[in-house]
Amino acid sequence: MTDTTARTVMDELDMGVVIVDDGRRIALWNTWMVRHSGISRRTAVGVDLFALLPAMAGGRVELAVRDALDTGLSAVISHHVNHDLFPLLRGDGMTDERVAQSIVVRPTRTRRGVGCLIQIYDQTAAVERERKLRAQRSARYHAVVDAARDCFITVDEDGAIWGMNPATEERFGCTAAAMQGQPITRLLPQLRDLPLLGDPLVAIRAIGAGGKEFDAEISMGSWLNNGVRHFTLFIRDVTERNMAAENLRRTERIQALGALTGGVAHEFNNLLMVIRANAELVLGTVEGEAAARAAEIVQAADRGRILTDGLLSFARRQPLNPVRVPLDTAVEDIQRLAAPLLGVAVDIAVAPIPAGTVAMADRTQLQNALLNLLINARDAMPDGGRITITAGPEPEPEQCHIAVTDTGTGMTPEVLEKACEPFFTTKDQGRGTGLGLSMVAGFARQSGGDFLLSSRPGAGTTATIRLRSATADAPTDDGNGDDTPAPTLPPPAASGDRGRRPGARRGTGHAGPWRPPRRRRRPWAGRPGISGGRGFRPAGDRHHAAPRHERGGPGVRGATDVSPAGSGADVGLSRVRHDPAGRGAPGGHPAQALHPRRSGTGHGHRPAATARRRGRIVMVHGSEAVSRSVLGLTLIGRAPIGSPPSASATGSVPQFRAP
Amino acid sequence: MLFDELERDAVTEMLNVAVSRSAAALSRMVGKPVAMSVPDVRAVSRAEALGTITGNRNTSLIAVGEQFSGPFSGRALLVFPEARSLHLVQAIVGEHLSLEEIADLEEDAMIEVGNVILNNCLSGIANMLGCRIEATLPHCFQGGGEQIFKRTIRDGDSGVILCTSIAFSIRDRDIGGFIILLMDLNAISNLRSAVARSVDGVRRGLPDPRNAP
Numbered sequence: 127m128t129d130t131t132a133r134t135v136m137d138e139l140d141m142g143v144v145i146v147d148d149g150r151r152i153a154l155w156n157t158w159m160v161r162h163s164g165i166s167r168r169t170a171v172g173v174d175l176f177a178l179l180p181a182m183a184g185g186r187v188e189l190a191v192r193d194a195l196d197t198g199l200s201a202v203i204s205h206h207v208n209h210d211l212f213p214l215l216r217g218d219g220m221t222d223e224r225v226a227q228s229i230v231v232r233p234t235r236t237r238r239g240v241g242c243l244i245q246i247y248d249q250t251a252a253v254e255r256e257r258k259l260r261a262q263r264s265a266r267y268h269a270v271v272d273a274a275r276d277c278f279i280t281v282d283e284d285g286a287i288w289g290m291n292p293a294t295e296e297r298f299g300c301t302a303a304a305m306q307g308q309p310i311t312r313l314l315p316q317l318r319d320l321p322l323l324g325d326p327l328v329a330i331r332a333i334g335a336g337g338k339e340f341d342a343e344i345s346m347g348s349w350l351n352n353g354v355r356h357f358t359l360f361i362r363d364v365t366e367r368n369m370a371a372e373n374l375r376r377t378e379r380i381q382a383l384g385a386l387t388g389g390v391a392h393e394f395n396n397l398l399m400v401i402r403a404n405a406e407l408v409l410g411t412v413e414g415e416a417a418a419r420a421a422e423i424v425q426a427a428d429r430g431r432i433l434t435d436g437l438l439s440f441a442r443r444q445p446l447n448p449v450r451v452p453l454d455t456a457v458e459d460i461q462r463l464a465a466p467l468l469g470v471a472v473d474i475a476v477a478p479i480p481a482g483t484v485a486m487a488d489r490t491q492l493q494n495a496l497l498n499l500l501i502n503a504r505d506a507m508p509d510g511g512r513i514t515i516t517a518g519p520e521p522e523p524e525q526c527h528i529a530v531t532d533t534g535t536g537m538t539p540e541v542l543e544k545a546c547e548p549f550f551t552t553k554d555q556g557r558g559t560g561l562g563l564s565m566v567a568g569f570a571r572q573s574g575g576d577f578l579l580s581s582r583p584g585a586g587t588t589a590t591i592r593l594r595s596a597t598a599d600a601p602t603d604d605g606n607g608d609d610t611p612a613p614t615l616p617p618p619a620a621s622g623d624r625g626r627r628p629g630a631r632r633g634t635g636h637a638g639p640w641r642p643p644r645r646r647r648r649p650w651a652g653r654p655g656i657s658g659g660r661g662f663r664p665a666g667d668r669h670h671a672a673p674r675h676e677r678g679g680p681g682v683r684g685a686t687d688v689s690p691a692g693s694g695a696d697v698g699l700s701r702v703r704h705d706p707a708g709r710g711a712p713g714g715h716p717a718q719a720l721h722p723r724r725s726g727t728g729h730g731h732r733p734a735a736t737a738r739r740r741g742r743i744v745m746v747h748g749s750e751a752v753s754r755s756v757l758g759l760t761l762i763g764r765a766p767i768g769s770p771p772s773a774s775a776t777g778s779v780p781q782f783r784a785p
Numbered sequence: 786m787l788f789d790e791l792e793r794d795a796v797t798e799m800l801n802v803a804v805s806r807s808a809a810a811l812s813r814m815v816g817k818p819v820a821m822s823v824p825d826v827r828a829v830s831r832a833e834a835l836g837t838i839t840g841n842r843n844t845s846l847i848a849v850g851e852q853f854s855g856p857f858s859g860r861a862l863l864v865f866p867e868a869r870s871l872h873l874v875q876a877i878v879g880e881h882l883s884l885e886e887i888a889d890l891e892e893d894a895m896i897e898v899g900n901v902i903l904n905n906c907l908s909g910i911a912n913m914l915g916c917r918i919e920a921t922l923p924h925c926f927q928g929g930g931e932q933i934f935k936r937t938i939r940d941g942d943s944g945v946i947l948c949t950s951i952a953f954s955i956r957d958r959d960i961g962g963f964i965i966l967l968m969d970l971n972a973i974s975n976l977r978s979a980v981a982r983s984v985d986g987v988r989r990g991l992p993d994p995r996n997a998p
């Protein structure tokens with residue numbers, strides 16, 4: 127091949143060719159170079175390359191030329207890495223885009239000795255093609271990943287972050303740009319142990335933007351990129367799912383507990399009644415020491431009865447007698463009833479109750495429930511405070527509520543979560559049984575409503591019982607419900623339920639002579655120091671102008687609805703169906719049948735509910751004697767004036783206190 | 786003992802000069818300061834070299850190799866764990882590119898970076914020996930350590946392997962890799978005598994320990 131043919135071939139090439147001699151002077155400058163540099167061959171040849179193109183002096187190409195000439199080394203130079211290579215324009219008549227070039231520099235020989243060959247490849251088309259491909263690829267990728275609500279983070283096998291989607295930026299309060307190259311542990315410190323990378327599924331507690339914690343479920347995909355392993359972390363917030371699962375677990379636990387306690391309480395109750403009935407029989411026939419002991423047995427059985435009642439309520443196996451209960455009078459009653467229990471430091475106020483708010487519920491049980499709430503409120507305010515009772519219709523049709531709000535200590539989320547479980551108490555032994563709220567909740571649900579508890583530590587508590595509203599044709603409370611004389615107030619010793627005055631226990635227990643309750647007719651309502659509470663605030667007082675129990679209202683921020691709604695409903699039902707006592711039997715209203723007899727005992731205004739329950743027990747045992755004795759038990763809220771203070775004292779608080 | 790301590794220092798020093806020239810070239814390319822250093826040079830067996838670059842783990846590596854010939858011949862390899870190499874490439878081409886884009890550029894960029902570094906090392910050696918070395922265009926190898934060695938430094942190869950780690954720092958990123966020089970015996974003895982010559986100069990300047998009081 128002659129020199130001329132070689133030249134011609136060079137000029138035909140679709141690439142730039144430049145040869146410089148050992149003095150860096152241009153010996154060859156092919157046509158492609160002329161076309162794209164705009165520098166004629168005449169101008170170029172014989173001139174120092176870097177004098178001709180001073181912008182390139184000191185740059186990568188010059189170093190490569192130096193190495194090639196001085197040492198004999200070769201170099202590749204890529205447009206990816208270097209930005210100012212040969213000042214070449216595409217010159218295709220359409221754009222004056224710069225030529226993306228990759229350059230090979232290698233030593234060569236010229237006629238005069240050592241030289242350097244520079245080959246310049248036009249990569250513009252390839253660059254454009256790559257760019258399009260990448261754009262397509264990333265468009266698909268971004269369409270999926272950027273729209274995702276889950277977090278996507280890409281890391282390499284060292285745990286360095288390579289990328290993240292907008293959901294991640296939002297969730298963790300960071301920017302992809304700032305996190306690039308940072309260790310993944312900056313976002314997820316728990317992943318410190320790198321072996322975790324590659325685990326298919328990792329569940330951790332993560333901390334997102336603003337320190338907000340959440341349960342993160344991380345599934346990991348791994349892929350190889352040019353032999354390097356990368357991981358894509360899909361992070362999903364499963365806090366809600368976990369919470370739902372936890373609720374379900376709790377509900378199941380309570381259901382199981384309910385089934386168990388219900389069964390035990392029921393059997394136990396029957397035994398208690400036998401014990402009590404026999405003790406009463408003995409009581410009627412003996413005198414002195416023996417009578418006192420028998421009376422103690424009766425009393426202990428009564429306390430046991432209250433305990434089992436509580437358990438039955440929780441298990442929703444308490445036979446209920448739903449009647450129309452106008453909430454205004456019910457609240458009035460309970461206010462009167464509870465005032466002496468609450469002590470002087472506690473104010474109680476009632477917000478105006480819309481007239482005609484009538485619940486469908488068992489009156490006695492409702493009052494028990496409210497008493498429980500009031501006593502809890504009192505216990506939460508050892509230094510005094512205010513209780514606000516509100517009641518009224520619910521936004522949902524056919525529903526109403528009664529709520530008790532206190533300004534007490536409130537509950538931590540942990541306590542709140544457990545508060546309605548039976549036997550859960552934070553109170554000292556002997557002061558709390560932990561049955562109160564479980565009973566209230568059981569009653570509410572058994573009545574077709576529910577029970578909501580919202581509380582924050584330091585901010586007080588609102589307990590809301592929601593009930594079905596009574597329909598117009600619903601039965602009323604035995605005709606005497608609303609004009610029932612004020613229920614007997616428990617004696618001051620009832621305040622001893624707080625356990626603050628152990629010495630003040632009534633002499634009905636261990637100390638002192640005991641007389642059968644029935645013979646004891648000392649009304650205590652007029653005793654000094656116990657007549658009525660203090661500081662009934664007028665309705666509309668600013669403290670209860672905004673009832674706090676309203677869901678979503680400002681007062682319940684952070685509140686937890688701990689009502690295990692729906693739990694155990696079927697437990698109660700199935701038990702009823704199999705109940706040999708015939709509580710579920712159609713048409714069987716043994717209570718009604720018994721009622722006259724009960725009136726005959728002198729406690730004429732005992733409500734049907736009580737009677738009915740007693741009636742059931744009578745049925746179980748089928749004994750007149752038992753029935754009479756059982757009916758002798760007075761329950762709070764319905765205790766006739768003159769009923770034994772001891773029974774009232776215990777009965778007023780459906781909590782069992784060890785004698 | 787291939788080199789005595791002073792000779793080894795001299796070789797290390799020479800390579801340090803070489804890589805700092807590479808660093809200057811790279812920082813011009815990147816437009817950011819680049820620091821590079823080689824802490825020490827060791828003569829090792831093939832197995833030792835393999836153990837060093839893999840860290841005895843089964844990691845994927847990327848290597849850039851050049852073959853050189855002339856008064857002495859051999860191979861020069863720059864080796865990085867691949868995950869590191871991506872960081873290196875990212876540091877060089879810019880943070881704005883995504884992982885995929887960087888992976889696309891990886892080979893190009895690595896070849897060029899390796900080329901710059903190895904050429905500077907080779908020209909440093911050539912300078913020291915006062916000779917020309919012809920080197921081929923760089924090639925890129927990917928895979929496990931053994932895979933890379935199979936294609937570059939064969940078992941039967943006679944010669945000496947000089948191995949040094951190289952520490953980079955670009956844009957606050959620290960990236961560690963290795964330089965492996967396989968030299969034939971002729972090359973190594975040339976290098977030794979060249980080193981000895983320059984070390985002699987140094988020794989002459991030092992007080993003779995035997996004359997020391």
Ligand SMILES: Nc1ncnc2c1ncn2[C@@H]1O[C@H](COP(=O)(O)OP(=O)(O)O)[C@@H](O)[C@H]1O
Pocket residue numbers: 498502503506532534535536537541545546550551552553557558559560561562563564586587781
């Ligand atoms: N109004 C309230 N304020 C603060 N804590 C309460 C309130 N009501 C209930 N609790 C908490 O819930 C627990 C359970 O209540 P409860 O079931 O009535 O049982 P007890 O009153 O016997 O402890 C109480 O021990 C107390 O910690």
Ligand SMILES: [Mg+2]
Pocket residue numbers: 498501502558560561562563
């Ligand atoms: Mg309680």
